[in-house]
Amino acid sequence: MNILSLFVLIPVLTIIGIILSRSHNMVRWVALAGMFAQLVTAVVLLFAYFAVRNAGNTDAMVFYQDVEWFKTLNIHYCIGVDGISVAMIMLTGIVVITGILASWEVTYLQKEFFISLILLATGVFGFFISIDLFTMFLFYEVAVIPMYLLIGIWGTGPKEYSAMKLTLMLMGGSALLMVGLLGLYFNSSLDGHYTFNLLEIAKVHIPTNLQMFFFPFLFLGFGVLGALFPFHTWSPDGHASAPTAVSMLHAGVLMKLGGYGCFRVAMYLLPEAAHELGWIFIILTTISVVYGAFGAIWQKDLKYINAYSSVSHCGLVIWGLLMMNKTAMDGAILQMISHGLMTALFFALIGMIYGRTHTRMVDKMGGLMKVIPFLSVVYVIAGLASLGLPGLSGFVAEMTVFVGAFQNPDLFHRVATIIVVSSIVVTAVYILRVVGMLLFGPIKNDEYLSLKDAKWFEKLSVGTLVVAVAGVGIAPLWLSNTIMDSLTPIVERLSQVW
Amino acid sequence: MMNLQDFLTMRHELLLILVAVIVLIGEIFISDKSKHVIINLTIILFLLHTIVGFLPIQEGKLFGGMYQNDLFRATLKNILNIGVFIILLQSSAWIRKEENHGKISEYFILLLSTLVGMYFMISSGDFLMLYLGLELATIPIAALAAFDRHKNNSAEAGIKLILSSALSSGILLFGISMIYGTTGSVYFTEVAANFGKESLQILGFIFFVAGMGFKISLVPFHLWTADVYEGAPINVTSYLSVISKGAAVFIFTIVLYKVFGQIAEMWNILLYVLAVLTMTIGNLFAIRQNNMKRFLAFSSIAQAGFILLGIMGSNQAGVTSVVYFMLIYILTNLGAFGVVSAISNASGKEDMRDYNGLYKTNPKLSLLMTLALFSLAGIPPVAGFFGKFFLFTSVASLNDYKYYILVLIAVLNATISLFYYLRVVKAMFIDPSDNPIPYFKTDTHARIGLLICVFGVFLVGFVAAIYEAIYKFSSLI
Numbered sequence: 001m002n003i004l005s006l007f008v009l010i011p012v013l014t015i016i017g018i019i020l021s022r023s024h025n026m027v028r029w030v031a032l033a034g035m036f037a038q039l040v041t042a043v044v045l046l047f048a049y050f051a052v053r054n055a056g057n058t059d060a061m062v063f064y065q066d067v068e069w070f071k072t073l074n075i076h077y078c079i080g081v082d083g084i085s086v087a088m089i090m091l092t093g094i095v096v097i098t099g100i101l102a103s104w105e106v107t108y109l110q111k112e113f114f115i116s117l118i119l120l121a122t123g124v125f126g127f128f129i130s131i132d133l134f135t136m137f138l139f140y141e142v143a144v145i146p147m148y149l150l151i152g153i154w155g156t157g158p159k160e161y162s163a164m165k166l167t168l169m170l171m172g173g174s175a176l177l178m179v180g181l182l183g184l185y186f187n188s189s190l191d192g193h194y195t196f197n198l199l200e201i202a203k204v205h206i207p208t209n210l211q212m213f214f215f216p217f218l219f220l221g222f223g224v225l226g227a228l229f230p231f232h233t234w235s236p237d238g239h240a241s242a243p244t245a246v247s248m249l250h251a252g253v254l255m256k257l258g259g260y261g262c263f264r265v266a267m268y269l270l271p272e273a274a275h276e277l278g279w280i281f282i283i284l285t286t287i288s289v290v291y292g293a294f295g296a297i298w299q300k301d302l303k304y305i306n307a308y309s310s311v312s313h314c315g316l317v318i319w320g321l322l323m324m325n326k327t328a329m330d331g332a333i334l335q336m337i338s339h340g341l342m343t344a345l346f347f348a349l350i351g352m353i354y355g356r357t358h359t360r361m362v363d364k365m366g367g368l369m370k371v372i373p374f375l376s377v378v379y380v381i382a383g384l385a386s387l388g389l390p391g392l393s394g395f396v397a398e399m400t401v402f403v404g405a406f407q408n409p410d411l412f413h414r415v416a417t418i419i420v421v422s423s424i425v426v427t428a429v430y431i432l433r434v435v436g437m438l439l440f441g442p443i444k445n446d447e448y449l450s451l452k453d454a455k456w457f458e459k460l461s462v463g464t465l466v467v468a469v470a471g472v473g474i475a476p477l478w479l480s481n482t483i484m485d486s487l488t489p490i491v492e493r494l495s496q497v498w
Numbered sequence: 499m500m501n502l503q504d505f506l507t508m509r510h511e512l513l514l515i516l517v518a519v520i521v522l523i524g525e526i527f528i529s530d531k532s533k534h535v536i537i538n539l540t541i542i543l544f545l546l547h548t549i550v551g552f553l554p555i556q557e558g559k560l561f562g563g564m565y566q567n568d569l570f571r572a573t574l575k576n577i578l579n580i581g582v583f584i585i586l587l588q589s590s591a592w593i594r595k596e597e598n599h600g601k602i603s604e605y606f607i608l609l610l611s612t613l614v615g616m617y618f619m620i621s622s623g624d625f626l627m628l629y630l631g632l633e634l635a636t637i638p639i640a641a642l643a644a645f646d647r648h649k650n651n652s653a654e655a656g657i658k659l660i661l662s663s664a665l666s667s668g669i670l671l672f673g674i675s676m677i678y679g680t681t682g683s684v685y686f687t688e689v690a691a692n693f694g695k696e697s698l699q700i701l702g703f704i705f706f707v708a709g710m711g712f713k714i715s716l717v718p719f720h721l722w723t724a725d726v727y728e729g730a731p732i733n734v735t736s737y738l739s740v741i742s743k744g745a746a747v748f749i750f751t752i753v754l755y756k757v758f759g760q761i762a763e764m765w766n767i768l769l770y771v772l773a774v775l776t777m778t779i780g781n782l783f784a785i786r787q788n789n790m791k792r793f794l795a796f797s798s799i800a801q802a803g804f805i806l807l808g809i810m811g812s813n814q815a816g817v818t819s820v821v822y823f824m825l826i827y828i829l830t831n832l833g834a835f836g837v838v839s840a841i842s843n844a845s846g847k848e849d850m851r852d853y854n855g856l857y858k859t860n861p862k863l864s865l866l867m868t869l870a871l872f873s874l875a876g877i878p879p880v881a882g883f884f885g886k887f888f889l890f891t892s893v894a895s896l897n898d899y900k901y902y903i904l905v906l907i908a909v910l911n912a913t914i915s916l917f918y919y920l921r922v923v924k925a926m927f928i929d930p931s932d933n934p935i936p937y938f939k940t941d942t943h944a945r946i947g948l949l950i951c952v953f954g955v956f957l958v959g960f961v962a963a964i965y966e967a968i969y970k971f972s973s974l975i
Binding site: 070071073075134141142149152153159160167168172174175176178182186217 | 815890910924969
């Protein structure tokens, strides 16, 4: 059996295991074991991938498997990975397991919580391994829908409103996607033998006018999930209301589906339209980046701050992709991974702090460094990664994006670059402001004096993420090179003159 | 010359009439005290009939082409059979009640005779047979809708149904008469051959669409639907919304393709408008409903709009997507109706607010309802996703900008529908309640029915062989 199918099979088995579990304790251990197995598989995949590449395999996708599904419609269960997908799978594996650890003490409808969470993860893993667009879309929707229950049942604050808003906006996005996907399908061949296979469609030149028609559908469709301005409004509300693990997974991984889809489907398959219409989306993402950063300054709720910062960082992902050269795109994908780890870390910490202080309002807390030093130090590390301190993952990603972006010689791209670079300063403002108010200064509430620092599972959860963030920051080259190799066919297709 | 052998072409119809007759005879010989036996008797007989329906059939035409049967039409009948079987199982608890004691066999006989009408309708080879089948299918349903005759709204439902059906039949007949007058024939094949796009023929065609529009409850011919669905007993409502509608959709598709195939471009525009209206208005009204039956009524109106998209594809894949979607729709909607019916039987509650906190007390029913609603909304991994996807694929195959816009409108409508389906999910899982519906045990029959729905909803999506089989038969349209 193909190793990639395991990524769908293991979560499904884990879900069955959870359903059969008898006790509270057993449920969470089964969930943890299942997702640990998943992470191990991801690591095995990573090394297997390197081995295959070192052996001289230069196929666009490796571990390729193609099983016919709906014969007359030529729909296949077709899977395969390149360096980018492998990196995303690794990211997902890490975030999911830390998410499980962060929700170790969920008690209300615990079984259902873990089932929904793992179902969500199944969708994400499935999405990253898919080559057939039908399968990809199927997994995409599988990933979106458990969000409603996760936020609606286990969330806080105006959870019903947020859950509904998020679900409807994302489903609205998939309405756009649906049109785009069908457009690709029915133009994928001249002789009537249509296909949903990415690699097959990439061999066809779709007429320019059709490309121009379908590109906005696909790009916006994925862009909604990537929090593209002005379709980002689900993100702050959704993240703020969601329970910890869901915020982690959603900001850390699910939003990356958007960025991934943008280049893997929209830009790769419709390269001419990407060139023609790219400027519109560059403007929109520039607004995303700047607006998200300024939005974060005004917020007082920790989760809202991080949600707006996610809008800003995810905007940078799509912005970097739209710069359409190898360096910038490489940086954008590094940014996906870096932001995924970083934001998961942030949301995990916020959840843990909220669990202790029962408030997320920055101005009500203070001096936490004295009472919960472990969590506070990690918070500082996450903050520094977020504002792009060298040695941590954020710096590597942002630097690469900006270097790549400035290679575009024309005025428009350079102005956009300068505006976006300036948002780094704003990022520093909101990060440092929060760190100062939250962690230092006098303790504002006497009850905080009796707070306990992180428990073992919390330490394990954030520790894993810190190691990953530092790992990417200190030794980025292996990751960067892997991504770079896999970007080659995409960039070639984008720069090809038809 | 016809001999006995030829008659076996009508095996589906004959067997079903036999079942109805046995039930009728049973009614005479079974004593008043043990009338409940009829329920199990009917269910078992119908199960046998359903199974026999899948055996190889004899294809052919009868009565000079008025009646025809082939693998495609047999498949349609089998799909309806599955739905009716589930409905029979679900109505067991309701019909067992004291108030229905004297009417047990009536219910089954009426139900089965409408089904015979639908069989004839599906197998019709000319407009006359189509009309006969349609009437046979409609009139007993009006009696069924008024089954709870001591209730005002049930009687109202009956009279509303019979009046609007009479009107729509009139319109349909008027249209058929124009077609007959201009082409000189009522046979499908001859009408198709003599169809010259004259304006009177087109007018006849439009009357035909309007008449069928009533049966499928397309907007703007939908006004009877909500009241009838609300007033009729719940199992009759589910029958109306899946079986009745299913049969009408099947014959509508067959006639459009076989008879009016030449003016496909014209009816594509007509259906375009009808589809947009039906989806949008059905959805917008569904948002406002709190009664579960009215809610499902409007949701089923919206679903009919989606089905039109499949018909517009005008090719074999289009027919397949319609039939495939109907199969999924029958299983899904009956799942939802099954839960509503079980709750209504156990507690008499039919309001959405009564469902608050249902997950705490009745987790299995809530999960089932959630699955069914997700399938109706077209969310994977349940079958509704595949059904909707293929409907949209069918219309997109015309590969024109305006049809892609239609797909966009349709999927946005699916998103709106998700909003109100999620309202029910929210009530069951999230909203707290001081007075939730207490735990109850669903009767065995209804359980089997719901189980079939659940398995169906998963299997039909993932097992591509079902789709391929329908595709193969669809060439016979």
